[in-house]
Amino acid sequence: MLANSSSKHLTWTGNLPPYSLSALSQSRLNSCEYIIDTTKLKVSSVSEIIIKSAVFLSSRVSSSSSSSFIKSLSSWISKGASLAPHDIRIDFAVFFDGLKKTVRITAEVLGDKAPEIAESYIKELDGNIKFVEERLKGLKDEQRPTVLHITKGSDLLMIDGGKSMIGEWIKLAGGKSVLPDEANMVTVTVESIIQANPDVIIIGSSGNKAQAAIEKIKADPAWQSISAVKNNRIYANPTGTFPWDRYSAEEALQILWAAQLFHPEQFKDLNMVEKTQAFYKKYYGYALSKENAEQILKGLSPIK
Numbered sequence: 202m203l204a205n206s207s208s209k210h211l212t213w214t215g216n217l218p219p220y221s222l223s224a225l226s227q228s229r230l231n232s233c234e235y236i237i238d239t240t241k242l243k244v245s246s247v248s249e250i251i252i253k254s255a256v257f258l259s260s261r262v263s264s265s266s267s268s269s270f271i272k273s274l275s276s277w278i279s280k281g282a283s284l285a286p287h288d289i290r291i292d293f294a295v296f297f298d299g300l301k302k303t304v305r306i307t308a309e310v311l312g313d314k315a316p317e318i319a320e321s322y323i324k325e326l327d328g329n330i331k332f333v334e335e336r337l338k339g340l341k342d343e344q345r346p347t348v349l350h351i352t353k354g355s356d357l358l359m360i361d362g363g364k365s366m367i368g369e370w371i372k373l374a375g376g377k378s379v380l381p382d383e384a385n386m387v388t389v390t391v392e393s394i395i396q397a398n399p400d401v402i403i404i405g406s407s408g409n410k411a412q413a414a415i416e417k418i419k420a421d422p423a424w425q426s427i428s429a430v431k432n433n434r435i436y437a438n439p440t441g442t443f444p445w446d447r448y449s450a451e452e453a454l455q456i457l458w459a460a461q462l463f464h465p466e467q468f469k470d471l472n473m474v475e476k477t478q479a480f481y482k483k484y485y486g487y488a489l490s491k492e493n494a495e496q497i498l499k500g501l502s503p504i505k
Contacts, residue, residue, distance in 0.1 A: 296365075296366040296369045297326070297330075297366075297369065297452075299448070300326075300366075300448055300452060301323050301326070303448070304319045304322060304323060304450070305319050305323075307319070318484065321483075322450060322453070322484060325453055326452065326453040329453050329454075329456050329457055330373060330456060332457075333373060333374060333375070333456055333457065333460045334373070336460070336464075336467045336468060337375045337460070337464065337467065340375055340464075342377075344375075345375055345376050345377045345463075346375075346376050346377075346399075346400035346401045346434075346463050347376070347377055347378075347379040347397070347398070347399045347400045347401070348371050348376040348377065348378060348379055348399055348400070348401045348402075348403060348463070349378075349379045349380070349394060349397065349399035349401070349402045349403070349429070350362075350367045350371065350378070350403045350405065350438075350446065351402065351403070351404050351405055351414070352386050352405045353404075353405045353406075353410065353411075354404050354405070354410030354411040354412075354413060354414030354415075354437075355410050355414075356388075357391075357414060357417070357418065358388055358389055358390065358391060358394075359386055359387070359388050360380060360383060360386075360387055360388075360389055360394075361383075361384075361385050361386060361387075361405070361446075362378055362380040362381065362382065362383025362384055362385070362387060363377075363378035363380065363381030363382065363383065364381075364382065364383065364384045364385075365383075365384055365385035366385070366447065366448060366452075367385070367446055367447075368381070370446070370452065370455055370456055370459060371459065373456055373459075373460075374456055374459035374460040374462075374463055375460055375463045375464050375467075376401065376459070376463045379397040379398070379399040379400075380393070380397055391423055391424075394424075394427070395423070395424075395426060395427060398426075398427055398428050399427065399428065399429050400428050400429055400432075400434065401429050401434045401435075401436070401462070401463065402418065402427075402429040402430070402434065402435045402436070403435075403436050403437075403438050403446070403459075403462075404435070404436070404437050404438060404500070405438055405444065405446055405447075406437075406438045406439065406440035406444030406445060406446055406447070406500060411437035411438065411500045412437055412500070412501070414437075415435045415436075415437060418430060418435055419435070436462060436500075437499060437500030437501070438455075438500055439451075439454070439455070439458055439497050439498050439499075439500055440497060440500055441454075441477070441481075441497045442485065445458065450484060451480070453480070454473075454476060454477060454480055457471060457473065457476060458473055458498065461473065473498055474491055474494045474495055474498065477489065477494040477497055477498065478491065478494050481494075490504075492504050
């Protein structure tokens with residue numbers, strides 16, 4: 202993250218879902234942009250981006266795109282640039298604690314009222330977790346559905362297991378990972394999925410690819426013996442300004458959505474459309490329509 206107090210321009214690298222720019226455009230920043238493929242950026246381009254940016258945000262994921270960009274950034278700084286980066290490293294080993302730490306650090310960099318808003322968000326996140334825990338108090342292990350979380354619709358054999366952020370919210374929401382010993386973004390065999398026999402399948406946030414993946418699973422003879430397929434319990438995970446299922450602010454909504462999905466009777470009074478709209482208004486300053494809130498909850502792109 203880099204901050205230049207003389208500017209109000211935001212640069213964000215990586216893949217952002219379709220709701221991101223519309224929400225960012227409602228913020229106190231004058232302008233914003235995002236860069237999908239940072240591998241094509243040269244050192245000179247990096248310097249131009251940093252100089253004009255009030256805030257620079259980049260994921261610390263170990264992808265070739267991010268690594269290439271960080272190398273270019275380091276090279277530019279080593280050539281005598283006067284603007285030094287904040288060397289901020291986030292450890293997500295303690296998943297929700299890591300998310301809270303990220304929120305607080307980002308708020309510190311943004312300044313102004315951001316720290317106050319960050320604490321309000323963390324209070325809401327903790328409140329939602331407590332709300333779900335109270336509703337599910339006394340839940341027996343056999344009442345917890347087994348859940349397979351597929352990372353993305355374009356690869357049905359890449360999954361997120363119990364040893365991941367995904368595994369944590371599945372547990373908090375009253376489910377249990379069907380592959381508890383697997384980590385994040387792990388490739389497995391279709392045989393292992395069939396043997397695990399999940400009650401629920403969730404396709405990770407990837408827009409319309411998730412919907413196509415659901416239809417592909419339903420049509421594939423190899424998947425037909427699985428309980429989730431036989432009972433039509435295959436779902437696309439919501440995607441808002443960022444995928445809800447991963448490390449994002451909307452993880453606070455993900456817990457509620459998943460709890461209602463796994464235990465509809467215990468959460469039949471929960472209106473996720475209204476919750477989503479209120480969240481967007483409070484934290485993004487964005488008036489999300491009912492129609493687009495419904496699209497988000499279905500894992501679909503916004504209605505134009």
